[in-house]
Amino acid sequence: MWDYTEKVKDHFLNPRNVGEIEDADGAGEVGSLACGDALRLSFKLDENKRIKDVKFKTFGCASAIASSSALTEIVKGKTLEEAAKVTNQDIADYLGGLPVEKMHCSVMGREALEAAIANYRGQEVKKEDFEVICNCFGVTDREIVKAIRENDLKTVEQVTYYTKAGGGCGQCHPKIEALIEKVRKEMEKEAPPAKPERKKLTNIQKIKLIEETLGREIIPALKADGGDLDLIDIEGKKVYVALRGKCSFCPSSEFTLKQYVEMKLREFVSDDIEVEEVRP
């Protein structure tokens, strides 16, 4: 049995926004009966060009229906520019995650949305313009490349989970492998150079660096707001501090500690630092 989240079950058992909008502004359909799942999406815009109404009809398994339902909830009220930024991962996240083998359901949601927006803009993507890589499921290079990029896919198996490509006879596996290699090379070139590995600090270096960072980056900012901070102790990755001045009775002191002090220390000292407050 699939390990579906409660949210997936809820959207499957009580799908939101089922139907078809008769006079839709945009409509798109992806998938087919032969492939085992399909999604037809239609939307209507309000006077501010925001998605006023959106409906879906889906043929498919529980996660396909839940993904479609989630998609409609996510895009409702969005402008098309905002909606176009929704990724398949957003759909999966909304549902509290999907089994990895079912990620293609979230991809189908994203593709239907893209098709519907393109339909509205009169820029429909023609499948014929792209190379069909997987004949069993009719998946093109465009769809595979997009899935690799958006989901940081590394293996043929992952590509199959996300796009279904390669899930039938398996003859296209070499082509998918070649695509993965090509796209990943492109991604490496585009990506900013990775942060240099931090040198491991000795305890003395670490204490010194924490003191320096507090003095340079953190305390001046707190003082500007009438607050202050004392370093009490350091134990492994734990840094104990006491808040002074206005900070000590500020209702958002917890936020200050975690979001500001801890973030800065992680940035300048070590990624695993945890800041804890010592109360008098």
Next chain:
Amino acid sequence: MKTVYVDNNATTKVAPEVLEGMLPYFSELYGNPSSMHFFGGQVEKKVNEAREKVADFLGAEPSEIVFTSCGTESDNAAILGTLDSYPEKRHLITTRVEHPAIGNVCSYLGRKGYRITELSVDREGRLDPDELKELIKDETVLVSIMYANNETGVIFPIEEIGEIVKAKGIPFHTDAVQAAGKIPLNMRKSTLDMLSISGHKLHAPKGIGVLYIRKGTKFSPFMIGGHQEKGRRGGTENVPYIIGIGKACELAKKHLGEENTRVQVLRDYLEKKILESIPNAMVNGDRVHRLPNTLNISFEYVEGESILLLLSDLGICASSGSACTSGSLEPSHVLRAMGVPFTAAHGSIRFSLSIYNTKEEMDYIVERLPPIIQRLRDISPFWKDYLKSYKKK
């Protein structure tokens, strides 16, 4: 929530009599049947009795019964144990609709350089025995053809096939995991050399199987170890489970009549009612030569996993040949081999009954299923399209 269990081709309930019979062998009667002392000897006696019960159920001699750990082991042992005995022969014949316990062993052997021939089936899931005549060659080492299909329940004409195989002097094996307990089996009147059964499909627990090996059949052990099972399967006997499958076979023999009368009537009732109440539903597989407990039925324009989960939400346990339930992306290899159209293959549901099912349970399914199918069709984009095109016609 009540549970209506109609997935007995997947696994069955352990019969209370079976469990009761097994329990002493987990506690006070823990001796090793191979031991010389009385404490092991008393257990050996019971293991032999269980062997007699299994033999009696299959119409075989006790010496022809080998206990294994499961149906899959029995199948593996039958194939690999035969190949080992005829190392010069490199050709196997099987079908396109076997259980993975045969199908994947054959694929594996195909990768190892064996030549594998798979018999096709027609739209009703039937084999053509004449197709086999042309295919048996001098280098053919084994023919392995399932007795009855686990998904559709279609029964193959094993004895007719056996005549052809034996005329060529080739070893003949069948996976009878689904057939055992549902249709009569009699090895004394059979052409079979080997037959696999599994305990948990006939109300014994999971973890026990049987391989019948006809006296005089060449066989090398698959599980190499001690002298147990007359050197045909190493490993200390799984005594409680052997006792369990012995009892289960005794019960299965007793219940065979009921299986073919009451259970079949329930199945036929379920089938009739579903076909009457749900449009665009079709039965998959030959309805004449079919196990009495199995109903495989497709609902067009909806997907099987969705149906199963909505059924499950009401306590009804069935299974599906849809892609999504298997973790693969394509619908069942059996339905594809039969050429079931995609409109139907993705929406197939298998109901498999047992003697523990009741008429009330069938009524519960018949009452609950139509709204489920309708609900999914209302969500499906293809149903409305279909209705439109239907009206045009």
